[in-house]
Structure formats: C-alpha cells, structure tokens
Amino acid sequence: MKNILLIIQREYLTRVRKKSFIVMTILGPVLMGLMYAGIIWAAISSINQKKIEVLDQSGLFRDKFKNSSSYVYEYMKGDLDGLKNDLKKSGADALVYIPANVFEQPKSVKIYSEKGVSLEVQSRIEEEIENEIENIKLTEAGITRSTLENAKVKVSAETISLKAGEEKKSSATAASIIGGIAAFLIYMAVFIYGAQVMRSITEEKTSRIVEVLISSVKPFQLMIGKIVGVALVGLTQFGLWIILTTAIFAAGGRIMADKMQKAPAAMTEMQMNNMPPEAREAMKDQSAVADAMPDILGAVSTLPVGTIVFCFILYFIGGYLLYSSLFGAVGSAVDSETDTQQFMLPITIPIIASFAIAQIVIRDPYSPLAVWASMIPFTSPIIMMVRIPFGVPAWQIALSVTLLIAGFIFTTWLASRIYRVGILMYGKKITWKELGKWLFYKV
Amino acid sequence: MSDNILEVKNVVKNYADHRALDHVSLTVPKGVIYGLLGPNGAGKTSLIRIVNQITGPDEGTILFDGRPLSENNIYDIGYLPEERGLYKKMKVGEQLLYLARLKGLNKEDALEKLKEWFIKFDIKTWWDKNVEDLSKGMQQKVQFVATILHQPKLIILDEPFSGFDPINANLIKDEILELKEKGSTIIFSTHRMESVEELCDYICLINQSRKVLEGRKSEIKQQFKPNTFSLDFTGGLNGDNTTFIVQKSRTDTEGLISATLEARPVFSSNDILKELVDRVHVISFREDMASMNDVFLKSVKF
Numbered sequence: 032m033k034n035i036l037l038i039i040q041r042e043y044l045t046r047v048r049k050k051s052f053i054v055m056t057i058l059g060p061v062l063m064g065l066m067y068a069g070i071i072w073a074a075i076s077s078i079n080q081k082k083i084e085v086l087d088q089s090g091l092f093r094d095k096f097k098n099s100s101s102y103v104y105e106y107m108k109g110d111l112d113g114l115k116n117d118l119k120k121s122g123a124d125a126l127v128y129i130p131a132n133v134f135e136q137p138k139s140v141k142i143y144s145e146k147g148v149s150l151e152v153q154s155r156i157e158e159e160i161e162n163e164i165e166n167i168k169l170t171e172a173g174i175t176r177s178t179l180e181n182a183k184v185k186v187s188a189e190t191i192s193l194k195a196g197e198e199k200k201s202s203a204t205a206a207s208i209i210g211g212i213a214a215f216l217i218y219m220a221v222f223i224y225g226a227q228v229m230r231s232i233t234e235e236k237t238s239r240i241v242e243v244l245i246s247s248v249k250p251f252q253l254m255i256g257k258i259v260g261v262a263l264v265g266l267t268q269f270g271l272w273i274i275l276t277t278a279i280f281a282a283g284g285r286i287m288a289d290k291m292q293k294a295p296a297a298m299t300e301m302q303m304n305n306m307p308p309e310a311r312e313a314m315k316d317q318s319a320v321a322d323a324m325p326d327i328l329g330a331v332s333t334l335p336v337g338t339i340v341f342c343f344i345l346y347f348i349g350g351y352l353l354y355s356s357l358f359g360a361v362g363s364a365v366d367s368e369t370d371t372q373q374f375m376l377p378i379t380i381p382i383i384a385s386f387a388i389a390q391i392v393i394r395d396p397y398s399p400l401a402v403w404a405s406m407i408p409f410t411s412p413i414i415m416m417v418r419i420p421f422g423v424p425a426w427q428i429a430l431s432v433t434l435l436i437a438g439f440i441f442t443t444w445l446a447s448r449i450y451r452v453g454i455l456m457y458g459k460k461i462t463w464k465e466l467g468k469w470l471f472y473k474v
Numbered sequence: 475m476s477d478n479i480l481e482v483k484n485v486v487k488n489y490a491d492h493r494a495l496d497h498v499s500l501t502v503p504k505g506v507i508y509g510l511l512g513p514n515g516a517g518k519t520s521l522i523r524i525v526n527q528i529t530g531p532d533e534g535t536i537l538f539d540g541r542p543l544s545e546n547n548i549y550d551i552g553y554l555p556e557e558r559g560l561y562k563k564m565k566v567g568e569q570l571l572y573l574a575r576l577k578g579l580n581k582e583d584a585l586e587k588l589k590e591w592f593i594k595f596d597i598k599t600w601w602d603k604n605v606e607d608l609s610k611g612m613q614q615k616v617q618f619v620a621t622i623l624h625q626p627k628l629i630i631l632d633e634p635f636s637g638f639d640p641i642n643a644n645l646i647k648d649e650i651l652e653l654k655e656k657g658s659t660i661i662f663s664t665h666r667m668e669s670v671e672e673l674c675d676y677i678c679l680i681n682q683s684r685k686v687l688e689g690r691k692s693e694i695k696q697q698f699k700p701n702t703f704s705l706d707f708t709g710g711l712n713g714d715n716t717t718f719i720v721q722k723s724r725t726d727t728e729g730l731i732s733a734t735l736e737a738r739p740v741f742s743s744n745d746i747l748k749e750l751v752d753r754v755h756v757i758s759f760r761e762d763m764a765s766m767n768d769v770f771l772k773s774v775k776f
C-alpha cells in the first residue's frame with residue numbers, strides 16, 4: 032500500500048510539474064476567453080467604409096439609402112453604360128442599378144463592381160430595396176409598419192415535467208446544454224487521460240525501467256498507481272479549468288455588462304442601422320440571450336444540480352477507470368507507440384459511438400436506446416450524463432453505477448492479466464490471439 | 475538464519491512453448507561472489523526473475539536465508555537488470571530517491587545514503603540533471619547506485635560491466651568487492667569469463683534450462699584441468715617415457731625447447747618431474763590450469 036502511494040505521488044507530481052501541464056491548464060481557459068472576445072471584437076470592429084453609387088431610374092429610392100460609417104451612397108445621374116465605364120475612375124466599390132420598373136420586376140436590380148461585391152453588400156442592398164417596396168405596398172394597403180410589428184408575437188414554450196406528483200418547471204434547453212457539456216467533458220477526459228496512461232506505460236516498457244520497478248512492486252500495484260495518479264492529474268486539470276474559465280467569463284461578463292449598460296442609452300436606432308448585418312445579428316442574439324438568461328438560470332436552479340455534480344464526478348472517474356485500464360493494457364502489449372493503432376480501434380469505437388448516441392439521446396432522453404445505453408458500462412458514463420439533467424429515476428442511476436463499477440473491475444482485471452505479461456515481452460509481433468493467451472498465463 | 479543466503483530447489487519454469495528451467499537446484503553461500511554462467515537463452519534471466527519475484531516458479535521452492543522466499547524479501551535484494559533503464563525525463567536525484575523509497579527506505583535515510591554515494595562517485599553535479607542528459611556510462615553508474623543503495627543482503631547483477639569503459643568498470647569492480655567485504659552476497663550473471671576468473675568464488679553453469687555444474691571455482695578448475703604440463707628445457711627428450719607423453723614440442727633459435735606433456739594415468743607431477751630431472755635440463759615446469767573459458771566451452775558442448 033505504501034508503494035502504491037509512492038507510485039501515485041510520482042505519477043501525479045511529475046505530470047503536474049511539467050511545463051506543458053501548467054501551460055495547458057492556464058492557457059486553455061485564456062484561449063477560450065480570447066476566442067470569444069475575438070469573435071465579438073471582430074463583429075463590432077470589422078467596419079470598412081464602402082462607397083456605393085446608385086442609379087435610381089424608378090425615383091422611388093431618393094434619399095432612402097442612408098449614409099453610415101460603413102456605407103456611403105452617392106446618387107448618380109446619366110446612363111448606365113457611361114457610369115459602368117466610369118466606375119473604375121470614380122473609385123466607388125459598386126454601382127447599383129435600379130430600373131424604372133423595379134416595382135413590377137424586383138429581380139431586375141443589378142449591382143456592378145470591379146472586384147465583385149461581398150455577400151454582405153449584396154444582402155444589405157437587397158434588404159433596403161425590399162423594405163422600401165414593402166413599405167410602399169403596405170402603405171397602399173393602408174397598413175403602417177408599426178401595426179405590422181405589433182402583430183408579431185414571439186413564442187417560447189415552457190416545458191413542465193410532471194414527476195412524482197409534483198409539478199416542476201424545467202427547461203429542456205438548459206438540460207440538454209448541461210447534459211451535452213458534461214458528456215463532452217467525460218468524452219474528452221477518457222481520451223486525453225486514457226492515452227496518457229497508455230503512453231506512459233509504453234515509455235516505461237521501452238526505457239526498460241519497468242524491470243527495476245517490478246522487482247520492488249507488484250505489476251498490479253504499478254498499473255493501479257499509474258491509473259490513479261493520472262486520474263488525480265485529470266481531476267486537478269479539470270478543476271482548474273472550470274475555476275479559471277468561470278473567473279475569466281465572470282470578469283469578461285462584468286466588462287461586457289458595463290459597456291452594455293451604457294451602450295443602449297447611447298446607441299440610437301441610427302447607429303444600430305450603421306452596424307454591419309452580422310454585428311446587428313450578434314447584438315440581437317445577445318439581447319435575446321440576455322432576455323432568456325433569467326429564464327435559463329431559473330431553469331438551471333430547478334435542475335437536480337447536486338445530483339448532476341455528484342454523478343459527473345462518479346461517471347468521470349468510473350468512465351476513466353474503465354477505459355484507461357484498457358488503454359494501459361494496450362500500452363503494455365506493444366513495443367512502441369506506433370504499434371498501438373490496431374489495438375486502439377476496439378477501445379475507441381465504443382467511446383466515439385457513445386458520443387454519437389449522445390446526440391440522439393439529447394433529443395429523446397427517455398427512449399429505450401437511451402435507457403439501454405445508459406446501463407451498459409462502456410457507454411453509460413457519457414449517455415447517463417446526458418440524461419441526468421432531464422431527470423432519471425434513482426434506481427436507474429444506482430443500477431448504472433453498479434454496472435459501471437462491475438465493468439471497471441472487470442476491465443482492470445483483464446488489463447492486469449495482459450499487463451503483467453506484456454511489460455516483459457519484447458520484440459514479439461503481438462496479435463489478438465496472443466493477447467488472449469496471455470490472459471491465462473501463469474506468472 | 476542459514477549459512478546460505480539463497481537455496482533454489484528443483485525449480486521448473488515453463489513458458490508457452492518451451493521449458494525455461496528444468497529442475498534447477500543451486501545453493502548460494504553467504505558472503506561470496508557467485509557467478510551464474512551460461513549461453514544466451516539458457517535460462518539465467520528466468521531464474522533471476524524468479525528470485526526477484528517478478529515471476530513465480532511452476533514447481534520447486536526457493537529459500538532466502540533459510541526461509542521460503544516471501545514478499546518482504548524484495549527489500550533484501552538489489553537487482554541490476556541486463557537491459558538498463560531509467561526514467562529519461564526525471565531528475566537523477568529524484569529518481570534515485572524514488573527507487574530507494576520503493577525499496578523500503580524512508581526519505582531521510584535515502585537522502586543521507588544518496589549523499590554519500592554522490593560524494594563517493596564524484597557525481598554531485600548530476601543531482602538536478604535529467605537522466606537523458608547523461609551519457610550511457612553515467613546512466614549506468616546511476617543505476618548501479620540505485621541497485622545497492624538500500625544495502626541489500628543479496629545483490630543480483632546481470633552483466634554489470636557491459637557499457638562501462640575500463641576506468642568505470644574498475645570502479646564498479648572495486649565497489650563489488652567492497653560490498654562483499656561488508657557482508658553482501660553477490661550473484662553475478664555474465665558471459666565474460668575474464669571477470670568470472672577475476673571475481674567469482676563460486677560458479678554455476680546453466681545450459682539448455684538445466685544446471686550443468688556448480689561449486690567452488692577453484693574446485694571446478696581442478697576438476698577441469700587438462701592433466702597436461704608445460705615444460706621448458708634444453709637437452710634431448712627422445713625415446714620412451716614411462717610417466718608422460720609428449721603432445722607437442724617446439725625449439726626456438728637459442729636451443730630452448732618448449733613442450734606440452736600429457737601425464738599417463740596414475741602418474742602425478744612429481745613422478746614426471748623425477749623422470750625429467752634425470753634426462754634433461756629443466757628450466758621451467760608448470761601444471762596447466764583450466765581457464766574459465768575452457769570450462770565454459772567444454773561444459774556447454776556436452
């Protein structure tokens with residue numbers, strides 16, 4: 032037991048002190064933060080003023096195109112061919128031709144340019160013209176735009192789950208977001224840390240230190256020590272990621288909130304219009320999110336948060352133990368990392384499959400597929416985490432966890448049988464048949 | 475307590491397709507250097523792994539210091555495998571500390587002992603170096619320290635001199651002798667007969683999974699002596715000899731003759747010498763000894 036602790040300590044400390052660990056742990060959340068900041072910044076600041084000439088033969092659009100920080104319109108006179116020829120000289124980015132019969136034939140509008148126009152410019156001009164024609168038609172029909180706007184209703188359904196007689200307000204959206212994130216984190220963890228176990232076992236084997244080690248400790252102790260050590264590294268890294276990400280987003284959120292508070296006051300409708308369509312969309316989305324935020328937070332608080340956190344840790348550890356021992360067995364069987372490929376596939380298939388099944392389960396968390404997949408130990412860590420936020424009967428969780436524990440006891444046993452033979456076996460081409468034989472070797 | 479540190483009795487070890495050890499028995503007395511010899515694939519490493527409890531025997535028993543080998547005995551054994559290996563990206567000092575603690579030393583004792591060895595081997599500057607930054611010979615030194623740091627009763631060295639330059643090989647040889655002085659027993663597996671000649675008190679030869687011979691080196695050499703004598707003389711040695719047969723003789727430019735004589739049955743060196751003294755002028759007369767090389771080659775052939 033003392034030796035297992037020593038091994039765990041070494042595995043943990045050597046990894047946690049590595050530069051790459053420190054860099055990844057700190058950089059991960061910072062990169063995430065920067066990415067989001069970058070997207071928002073890019074949306075707001077990518078404003079590049081464009082000069083657009085308009086030849087309006089219909090006369091309907093006089094002064095309808097508003098100049099802004101990103102677009103400057105110039106109304107032209109003369110014939111189309113002349114303007115087309117002069118386009119290069121005038122330095123304008125595009126020439127919009129609105130024929131006299133635009134009202135009857137909206138598709139006859141043409142945009143000429145030297146370099147080709149961006150989709151953004153095209154859609155903006157189309158939108159302006161559509162709006163104007165729409166306005167005219169509405170006016171003709173005796174409807175004002177404001178009447179129309181008032182007639183629009185936004186519906187956001189509230190889902191209520193009836194459980195054990197009590198009526199609970201829940202949000203399917205919040206549940207699927209939380210479930211999806213939890214499933215993804217477990218999926219990532221199994222791959223990242225499972226592969227670490229595998230690589231480190233192969234390294235010990237090829238550097239031949241393993242023979243010195245197993246003259247001091249039992250192979251099983253060495254394997255378990257390594258698996259537990261890496262698990263602690265994983266929990267440390269995930270813990271730090273969650274703390275740092277929360278901190279960064281909280282800080283970022285506060286800065287954003289400050290600006291947002293000032294922004295609406297200063298931002299007139301005019302300025303809103305001046306922004307490129309993407310930015311406007313982004314703003315709209317954000318305000319939509321902001322509107323929905325209290326709802327989502329409210330919904331989250333109705334989710335079984337305690338159960339989610341507890342089960343996440345349980346399934347994180349269970350799923351990791353189940354797979355990392357298998358990864359470890361592969362690592363012990365081969366002579367170098369490049370030989371791992373053929374044995375990796377059967378291990379990675381269930382992981383990838385469960386992630387794929389998760390996409391289906393998110394839509395229907397109570398289907399037979401979902402229930403079965405959340406019981407089988409090879410898929411349950413990911414699938415059950417998707418289901419839990421939607422509410423899962425306690426007996427199902429208990430059964431699934433029991434099966435998972437049985438599952439990892441089985442894979443650890445299997446792995447240790449292969450491991451004890453594999454680490455001392457060099458220069459042999461390993462086949463599946465060979466691995467099968469190792470299970471029954473007497474050592 | 476027993477006079478023998480290790481007794482291996484009738485050990486059999488089978489692998490999937492062959493028998494690595496076939497009823498091997500041997501006895502290692504305390505305080506000796508014991509040479510475990512044999513060609514590649516004879517079963518030496520299998521035996522060493524069983525003693526180290528890396529694997530277990532299929533049949534037979536092993537006594538350590540008179541008692542059946544138990545899990546606690548790993549603390550009494552130091553093992554230097556033939557294929558050396560250390561964690562490449564770990565610092566020398568930390569690594570040695572870790573290996574010493576796995577062998578049951580507590581941190582303070584291990585540090586204390588490590589300091590002594592670092593001073594002794596003059597490698598103080600290596601403490602904070604990564605193993606991969608050391609040369610192969612330096613790594614071997616580090617591993618040697620790791621093997622003996624916990625002052626084991628039994629030290630098992632598999633080809634300890636491979637990879638060492640002559641200076642360091644000598645250093646290690648002196649250390650081995652010193653460890654023996656201090657009361658450790660050393661089992662020493664090798665194919666290099668000159669180091670066996672130099673260091674071993676006892677030898678055991680394993681060939682094709684079986685023990686071929688075992689015993690005191692001097693006795694074995696006696697047993698394998700070719701029963702020939704080297705003679706340098708002047709004069710004539712023709713005609714019939716009652717006590718010996720001349721195998722070959724060579725005359726150099728000065729008239730000195732060197733000959734190899736084979737003793738006829740029953741006659742001893744004294745009988746031969748008596749006969750010679752009467753007939754020729756003896757300059758030197760010496761009984762030929764078996765070299766370990768001869769012993770090895772002869773035993774393995776059968």
